[in-house]
Amino acid sequence: MTWNLGQFLPLALARPSTLFASEDARAYEEKLRSFSHEMHHLKASKDLHDVSLAKLESLLPKIIHLELGQNGKPRIASEFYYALRELMKRDNEVFTFEADKAGYVHIPDAHWQAIKSKANSESYLVTESKTQEPALSRAEIQQMIKSDTPNAWTEWAKSNRQKVADVVKNHLPSSEPPSSGSGALPADLDDRIEEVALQHIARQIADENTSLVTRRNFMFLIKEEFAKDHGHISNEALVLKDQAKAYVEGLLRTSLENNHALMGLSRDEVLHLVNSQIRKVIADAGIKAFADGKIAAEWDHDLRERVNFLNPNLGAVVSPDTTPTHKLRGSRSGGFLTQKWKNHPSRRQPRPLDPDEALLGWTDAGDCWCGSTTYSHEGTPQGVALNVILGHRIKPEYLVIDHILPGATLAPAARPRQIELWVKIDEWNNRELVRDFAAYTWPGSLEQPFGEGFVQVSSFExxxxxxxxGVYVHKLPDELKGLGVSTEHVIVRLVTNYGDEEKTCLYRARLFGEAYDPSLADEA
Structure with missing residues (x-):
């Protein structure tokens, strides 16, 4: 079965004459201009794209809890943006397809099969009509939680529900207060919480300091936040624009071919599948740019002005237990240097830098520490560990990783990918509480690669x-505050990288938080 979809598709490829009949060329150019306009709108507009707004609104609960800022006014907590970024990562593959030498992105059959399988189950995520009610039912939200929704978003939704319940609990027509645990609240209690919360909002509608808002009012705040940090969001959108365009071109190109992954579908079904995926890409690009832009704004306006506790000038010292530094090995023939470096015109061997380099600023390629990949007794890769004793006891909140961009280094595969943060907790009871939380959040954390006193407190990509x-800001779970986590000894574990089997490199790690005040320990 062969289709000529050129005149029907909303987007098109960079070289229409190679794929379309001559009568389709003009239609192709028109659709390409239309797509370019949509992507320009994503970058230049001070408002979120309609499909992004619709998708985002569909993901939200009906009642949302706001935190109070320093001025006493309600605001969206930063946890929301980090959770939203993690949610968008489930579609990360869309923005990571690489073009071949001819400039094309090939969409593999497995990806087409994934699109087909998700088409029905995720159709509610993109609203085609602006008048259609985008709200998700509680059953749909629960289904998302049970499926592949990232843990950070799930935990934000649970935390939000509990905070709403805490605000209205004295007004609930029930003798049983809502549980503060991590388990789901009973469905009938959810209904009562929602009803009472709406009544609470109605009573407080004239009070600007109310901490609860409806989903629709929350969307007004989203629009305000978008306009406020439009510069950062636009920068993120500019990067995503090219990635999204390359993916969509590959999507269209393979759909026009005799792709056996699409066999069994009619022309209209393929058209609908492609159009839906394109709208989804535009929606996801807008939301991802928004979340990344808000996090970048927090970095520029707040975190960069705070104390970095992985600072040697503040007493941070790399422990001898750190993974050994990777060094260039000799050639197999027994030569002192590898043949590669013997034949290099500079005749110079790269100087391996000490682990302390990962605590300092950097300016160019090579200003980093590279640790040798370690292995377990069973031969399983264990990654690389930067072990640091701090100069102060702190309550950690943010871990920031710097790395040179992949196009500016000869070793892009040595970039860290999966990263964990482990902290040493001396007090046994406190450590076991944190260990229970870690086991629930990251099941693999029950392993003890660093000794009994260390507990995993975060994991991210x-x-x-x-x-x-190349700066990536990661926010540690808010639950750590409630658990009273404080430490003066941390391990930044680089579990995996982007393909290098021998080493993983780290340009800089920074850790932000609050200095521990023992006089306030009982209040934690």
């Missing part, structure tokens, strides 16, 4: 973000 110059 580092992404090279061109708009931020």
């Amino acid at each position: 580092y992404e090279s973000q061109a708009a931020s110059g």
Whole structure:
């Protein structure tokens, strides 16, 4: 079965004459201009794209809790943006397809099969009509939580529900207060919480300091936040624009071919599938740019002005237990240097830098520490560990990873990918509480690669973000505050990288938080 979809598709490829009949060329150019306009709108507009707004609104609960800022006014907590970024990562594959030498992105059959399988289950995520009610039912939200929704978003939704319940609990027509645990609240209690919360909002409608808002009012705040940090968001959108365009071109190109992954579908079904995926890409690009831009704004306006506790000038010292530094090995023939470096015109061997380099600023390629990949007794890769004793006891809040962008280094595969933060907790009871939380959040954390006193407190995937110059900000779980976590000994574990089997490199790690005040320990 062969289709000529050129005149029907909303987007098109860079070389229409190679794929379309001559009568389709003009239609192709028109659709290409239309797509370019949509992507320009994504970058230049001070408002979120309609499809991004619709998708975002569909993901939100009906009642949302706001935190109070220093001025006493309600605001969106930063946790929301980090959770939203993690949610968008489930579509990260869309923005990571690479073009071949001819400039094309090939969409593999497995990806087409994934699109087909998700088409029905995720159709509610993109609203085609502006008048259609985008709200998700509680059953749909629960289904998302049970499926592949990232843990950070799930935990934000649970935390939000509990905070709403805490605000209205004295007004609930029930003798049983809502649980503060991590388990789901009973469905009938959810209904009562929602009803009472709406009544609470109605009573407080004239009070600007109310901490609860409806989903629709929350969307007004989203629009205000978008306009406020439009510059950062636009920078993120500019990077995503080219990635999204390359993916969509590959999507269209393979859909026009006799792709056996699409066999069994009619022309209209393929058209609908492609159009839906394109709208989804535009929606996701807008939301991802928004979340990344808000996090970049927090970095520029707040975190950069705070104390970095991984600072040697503040007493931070690399422990001898740190993974050994990777060094260039000799050739197999027994030569002192590898043949590669023997034949290099400079005749100079790269100088391996000490682990302290990962605590300092950097300016160019090679200003980093590279640790040798370690292995377990069973031969399983264990990654690389930067072990640091701090100069002060702190309550950690943010871990920031710097790395040179992949196009500016000869070793892009040595970039860290999956990263964990482990902290040493001396007090046994406190450590076991944190260990229970870690086991629930990261099941693999029950392993003890660093000794009994260390507990995993975070896990995330580092992404090279061109708009931020390779700086990636990770927020640690808020639950750590409630658990009273404080430490003066941390391990930044680089579990995996982007393909280098021998080493993983780290340009800089920074840790932000609050200095521990023992007089306030009982209040934690």
